[in-house]
Amino acid sequence: MSKEPDFFEKVYEVVKLIPKGRVTSYGAIAKFLGAAKSSRLVGYAMNGSHSLKEAIPAHRVVNRNGLLTGKMHFPTATTMQELLEKEGVVIVDDQIQTFPKFYWDPTLELL
DNA sequence: TGGGTGACCATAG
DNA sequence: ACTATGGCCACCC
Numbered sequence: 155m156s157k158e159p160d161f162f163e164k165v166y167e168v169v170k171l172i173p174k175g176r177v178t179s180y181g182a183i184a185k186f187l188g189a190a191k192s193s194r195l196v197g198y199a200m201n202g203s204h205s206l207k208e209a210i211p212a213h214r215v216v217n218r219n220g221l222l223t224g225k226m227h228f229p230t231a232t233t234m235q236e237l238l239e240k241e242g243v244v245i246v247d248d249q250i251q252t253f254p255k256f257y258w259d260p261t262l263e264l265l
Numbered sequence: 266t267g268g269g270t271g272a273c274c275a276t277a278g
Numbered sequence: 279a280c281t282a283t284g285g286c287c288a289c290c291c
Contacts, residue, residue: 161288180273192287197272202289212278217273224272 161187165199166206168260172214175242176258177250179218186260200224213237220253 159167167185180196189195189224196215203210213234216224225234225248235245 184273189287191285193273194271194286195273195288198270198287198289202268210275212272215272218275222272227272 155244156246161189161192161195162199164203165196166203166208166210168264169200169203169210169212169215170208170265171260172211172258173263175218175256177220177238177253178260179216179220181218182259182261183215183216186264197224201227201234214241214258216250216253220250222248222250222256227243 164187168186172178177247181190181193184190184193184196187196190224200210200212202211212224213228215224221233222238222245225231228234235244235248238245238250243256250256
């Protein structure tokens with residue numbers, strides 16, 4: 155009898171709302187969902203995104219440091235970087251350059 | 266049913 | 279300045 159969408163579904167919803175060429179952090183999404191303390195859940199949610207039939211732009215989600223921590227979970231260690239670079243994001247050594255410039259905060263844009 | 270897990274974040278030493 | 283540890287809470291087995 156679940157009436158409300160699962161936490162994961164909310165995360166996917168926000169991730170899919172991320173504009174192209176922008177990136178956000180797990181903690182930002184968690185905070186937007188009102189669970190800043192559960193920032194880990196956001197990352198864990200992406201882990202289940204593989205089961206979804208819809209493509210989740212998980213490559214647009216990085217950690218607080220702007221580091222591609224989740225790249226290891228992609229098909230290849232360079233997939234995440236390739237996708238981001240293709241969108242115009244500059245990445246060096248798996249780290250996003252001028253991170254605040256590409257940073258997209260849902261609590262500021264959506265809210 | 267219960268416990269383990271995790272793509273994090275924040276604080277302390 | 280860097281390294282280490284704790285907390286946190288929804289989902290899976």
